[in-house]
Amino acid sequence: MSADDALAATTSGLQLNRLASKYELHSQGAEARVWEGSLQARPVIVKQRFSKQYRHPVLDAKLTVSRLKQEVRSMMRARKLGVRTPVPFLVDHDASCIYMERIEGHSVKTLLHERSLQESDLEALLVAIGRTVAKLHDGGLVHGDLTTSNMMRRQADQDLVLIDFGLSYNSIIPEDKAVDLYVLERAFSSAHAEAGAAMFERTLEAYRRASKQWSATLNRFAEVRMRGRKRAMIG
Ligand SMILES: Nc1ncnc2c1ncn2[C@@H]1O[C@H](COP(=O)(O)OP(=O)(O)OP(=O)(O)O)[C@@H](O)[C@H]1O
Ligand SMILES: [Mg+2]
Structure with a gap:
């Protein structure tokens, strides 16, 4: 054989x-x-x-x-x-x-790369991402792999659809949610260069407005970011 x-x-x-x-x-x-x-x-x-x-x-x-x-x-x-x-x-x-x-549409990564979105569509998309993640987190679910390739915009109704729950888990701990947001921030800045940072800020603002638990999560997020920066400096 x-x-x-x-x-x-x-x-x-x-x-x-x-x-x-x-x-x-x-x-x-x-x-x-x-x-x-x-x-x-x-x-x-x-x-x-x-x-x-x-x-x-x-x-x-x-x-x-x-x-x-x-x-x-x-x-x-x-x-x-x-x-x-x-x-x-x-x-x-x-x-x-x-x-x-099967969702018919493009990934958020592709949409952002094409740079073909009108300013108002881009704003709507970033707000939708922030609100969607807030809904997940307030409901005690952490996605675990929040990248722009794991988000799609459905062609038919332009709705944001989350995919790839392979690393998701239940948690109400601010640290877990903060790490989820940090993964998203990294995904925005690594996939979408300088524009990514500004886009993430708009998403985070929508998250803050939508999440009832924003305060604990965002305090923790500031710490997670700091740890990340220190690690990056040490190399
Ligand atoms: N339901 C779906 N509808 C349309 N396209 C999908 C769907 N599920 C997955 N895809 C496409 O397949 C790609 C890979 O799928 P997915 O992200 O679930 O797997 P993965 O990243 O390989 O898995 P994991 O991170 O769990 O190891 C997605 O980026 C997307 O392009
Ligand atoms: Mg994936």
Whole structure:
């Protein structure tokens, strides 16, 4: 048996072949592959978590299932809080896949890069981001990976939709929310250069107005920022 045959013979190899026959590979990250296609005539995204070779197989399977469940739970929880996310359709535990609604639109990262937004649209988008994160945080949910690629603007109604809840968790601790905001700040400044800092400030202002718990969170955020700067200076 060749090395390729051996790979195909593993469960994940079989699952990969099965998905590849029906769906198109959209992207491949460190821990997940994203496929697109349709399910019962609806546009879907299939997010497949794959194993880390260095982890013990049994432990790995357990971790994968628990992260899969957590991701779906967090999406449902966000939706209950009035935050738009893709609708989860089904979870295939054996194949470590989540089937969810495919959002038609562009990521916020792409929109900001194109610089094609009118000033008023840009303002509306930044305010929507601040309000959306405030809703999540006030509801006790931390996103865990707040980057501009994990936010999309839906074509049909221009609504902001959050995706990628793979690192989300429940927390009401100001430190956790502050770190979430710090990740967002870093994402704005690294992906969108100087303009990013000003954009983040506008988002933060909208967050402050929308969040009932803004005071504790923003005090903590100032500390997290300071720690970040010190770390950057030390190198
Ligand atoms: N529901 C969706 N609708 C449209 N596009 C999506 C959807 N889910 C994911 N995508 C696209 O696939 C890309 C990768 O998906 P996602 O961010 O969920 O995975 P990831 O970053 O690889 O995962 P993780 O950070 O959990 O390891 C997104 O940036 C987006 O372009
Ligand atoms: Mg992502």
